[in-house]
Amino acid sequence: MRTSMLKSIVRRSSVPGVSSVSRRGFASGSAPERKVAVLGAAGGIGQPLSLLMKLNPLVSRLALYDIAGTPGVAADVSHINTRSEVAGFAGEEQLGQALEGADVVIIPAGVPRKPGMTRDDLFNINAGIVKSLCTAIAKYCPHALVNMISNPVNSTVPIAAEVFKKAGTYDEKRLFGVTTLDVVRAKTFYAGKARANVAGTFLCLLPEVNVPVVGGHAGITILPLFSQATPTANLSDEEIEALTKRTQDGGTEVVEAKAGKGSATLSMAYAGAIFADACLKGLNGVPDVVECSFVQSNVTELPFFASKVRLGKNGVEEVLGLGQLTDYEKKGLEALKPELLSSIEKGIKFANAN
Ligand SMILES: NC(=O)c1ccc[n+]([C@@H]2O[C@H](COP(=O)([O-])OP(=O)(O)OC[C@H]3O[C@@H](n4cnc5c(N)ncnc54)[C@H](O)[C@@H]3O)[C@@H](O)[C@H]2O)c1
Ligand SMILES: O=C(O)C[C@H](O)C(=O)O
Numbered sequence: 001m002r003t004s005m006l007k008s009i010v011r012r013s014s015v016p017g018v019s020s021v022s023r024r025g026f027a028s029g030s031a032p033e034r035k036v037a038v039l040g041a042a043g044g045i046g047q048p049l050s051l052l053m054k055l056n057p058l059v060s061r062l063a064l065y066d067i068a069g070t071p072g073v074a075a076d077v078s079h080i081n082t083r084s085e086v087a088g089f090a091g092e093e094q095l096g097q098a099l100e101g102a103d104v105v106i107i108p109a110g111v112p113r114k115p116g117m118t119r120d121d122l123f124n125i126n127a128g129i130v131k132s133l134c135t136a137i138a139k140y141c142p143h144a145l146v147n148m149i150s151n152p153v154n155s156t157v158p159i160a161a162e163v164f165k166k167a168g169t170y171d172e173k174r175l176f177g178v179t180t181l182d183v184v185r186a187k188t189f190y191a192g193k194a195r196a197n198v199a200g201t202f203l204c205l206l207p208e209v210n211v212p213v214v215g216g217h218a219g220i221t222i223l224p225l226f227s228q229a230t231p232t233a234n235l236s237d238e239e240i241e242a243l244t245k246r247t248q249d250g251g252t253e254v255v256e257a258k259a260g261k262g263s264a265t266l267s268m269a270y271a272g273a274i275f276a277d278a279c280l281k282g283l284n285g286v287p288d289v290v291e292c293s294f295v296q297s298n299v300t301e302l303p304f305f306a307s308k309v310r311l312g313k314n315g316v317e318e319v320l321g322l323g324q325l326t327d328y329e330k331k332g333l334e335a336l337k338p339e340l341l342s343s344i345e346k347g348i349k350f351a352n353a354n
Contacts, residue, residue, distance in 0.1 A: 034280055035061040037102040037141070039095075039133050040109025041088075042069030044265035045149060045272065049108060050077050050086075052273035058280040059084040065098035066090060066109070095133075099140035104279050106178075106272055107133060110150035112263040113255045119152040119218045120343065126150050127159055127350050134160045138167035145174050145279045145315050149272055153177040153217040154340055155347035157294055157304055162351030173315035176279070177294025179217045179306045180271035181264065185250040186211040186224040189243050194233030213247065213292050214299075214307045214322060214333075216343065221336040222248045227326045240328065282311030295319060302337060304344050 036053050040046045041064035050064050054077045062084045064074045074088025089098035099105065110126035113119065130150050137146060142164075150156050157177040164170035191198035191209040198209055210230045215223040224247045226240050235243070246253070254264040278291045289311040297305035297319050308320040325333065 031058050031060075032284060033060040034058055034103045034283065035063065035101050036084075036276060036280075037063040037065060037098050037105045037144075039065045039098070039105060039107045040150070042066035042073050043108060044112065044262050045108035045268045047073055048266055048269035049106065049272045050074075051080075052269055053106075053276060054078075054080050054082055054084055054086060056273065056277055056280070057083055058277065058284065061101075062086045063098040063102065064088045065095060067092075095136045096140045099136055099144070102141040102144045103283060104147060104276055105137055105141065105144045106147040106149065106276055108149040108268070108272065109133060112265075113151070113251070114260050114262075115256050117255075119251070120155070120346075122151050123155055123346065123350075126152070126156060127347070130156045130159050131163055131351060134163040135167070138164055138169045142167070142169035143171075143174070145176065145283070147176050147178050147272065147276055147279065149178045149268065151217070152343060153179065153294055154221060154304075154343035155350070158344045158347030159351045161296065161304075162348055166351075171315070172296035173317075175295065176275070176309075176315075177217060177304070177306065178272055178275050179213060179222075179292055179294050180275040181268050182213040182217060182222050182224070182247060182250070182306075183211060183292050184267060184271045184274070186213050186226070186229075186243070186247045189246050189250075190224075190226060190229050190233075193235060193239055193243060194229070194231070196231050196233065212308055212323075214305070215336045216294060216304075216306055216340045218343065219248055219339070220332070221340045221343070223329065223332045223336055224248075225323070225325065225329055227329060228323055237328070244328075244332070278311055279315070282315070282317070283313055285313055290320070300333070300337070302341055302344065305340075 036059050038050050041050050053059055053062055064070045068090050070088035070090045074086050078086035110129045148157050187209045190211050196209045211224055212228050213224045215221045278289050281289045290308050293309045294306040299305050299307050309316050310318040
């Protein structure tokens with residue numbers, strides 16, 4: 001009775017990008033056991049992200065960790081009648097337990113921006129938080145796929161890589177900077193201009209919008225490739241420029257609208273849930289799972305770079321190239337490199353100095 005009820009709820013789940021796996025071949029009952037840990041689970045992103053991961057039929061165990069507040073979040077989320085068992089962990093002494101056996105660790109821990117700040121202004125606080133969390137990941141779940149959300153992503157991912165290298169656990173295939181929100185924004189803004197269907201549905205015959213976003217995750221380092229957007233649309237240079245700028249400034253648009261009460265949380269939770277779902281699908285052997293992510297890369301001369309990545313049973317299966325760029329995009333690519341490199345180097349230096 002309980003199992004059939006649960007299956008029907010999972011089938012009915014309508015979170016875009018989350019329920020599709022059960023549609024694509026894994027009945028909830030046959031999906032492998034997967035533990036997901038959310039670090040920073042009591043925060044603005046952490047809470048809705050925990051909810052979305054609870055709705056994901058691919059998750060069998062959900063560990064919610066924060067410095068405080070997680071028992072309440074876990075109790076609340078655990079009453080939702082979906083597959084996963086939920087446990088809350090609060091305080092450093094419980095971090096190991098939260099991480100043990102995790103297949104995917106999602107990190108939205110750290111302070112958000114206020115108006116007037118850049119993401120790099122968060123470095124001083126968030127670098128230390130990420131470093132200590134990654135030290136624990138190296139100890140308790142060295143093979144987990146790590147989805148880094150904490151800003152500045154352009155630096156926190158290199159910090160994580162250095163921590164894992166020092167611990168002897170680094171596997172470049174398992175470390176991801178989550179840039180999915182840039183893609184989500186680019187799709188939304190493009191669909192508005194191109195009058196396309198913003199997200200695929202069963203009932204709509206129009207193709208779903210897709211826009212690759214490459215580079216990094218801050219200001220001009222965010223480079224949407226609207227020349228590769230699908231479905232194609234006949235947009236003017238001015239329209240492409242405006243779309244590019246709006247995508248690059250999407251985070252700031254939310255920070256200013258929230259007027260001191262933080263940055264994007266709900267859209268980020270949605271984006272984080274899509275990316276974690278893609279990681280789980282890859283681990284489970286679903287073919288052709290491709291998402292943009294900030295990973296160790298040879299696509300440019302920079303050691304880390306966001307581009308399309310094929311996900312598989314070991315994490316990154318293939319880092320895909322940039323494809324054909326327009327002159328405008330080539331200019332954007334060259335312009336972003338110095339800033340992105342300096343953020344990467346700042347992260348590496350921090351991890352090795354402290
Ligand atoms: N990658 C992206 O696209 C993206 C998008 C939005 C926000 N962010 C970033 O995500 C981070 C979190 O944003 P938010 O709005 O959820 O902030 P928030 O302040 O609402 O929540 C952060 C949570 O992290 C927790 N935390 C702090 N130190 C911790 C530690 N050592 N271990 C575990 N948890 C800890 C806090 O207790 C809090 O609950 C920020 O750095 C923000 O800039 C990234
Ligand atoms: O803008 C921020 O500070 C948060 C996040 O990186 C975003 O893009 O919304």
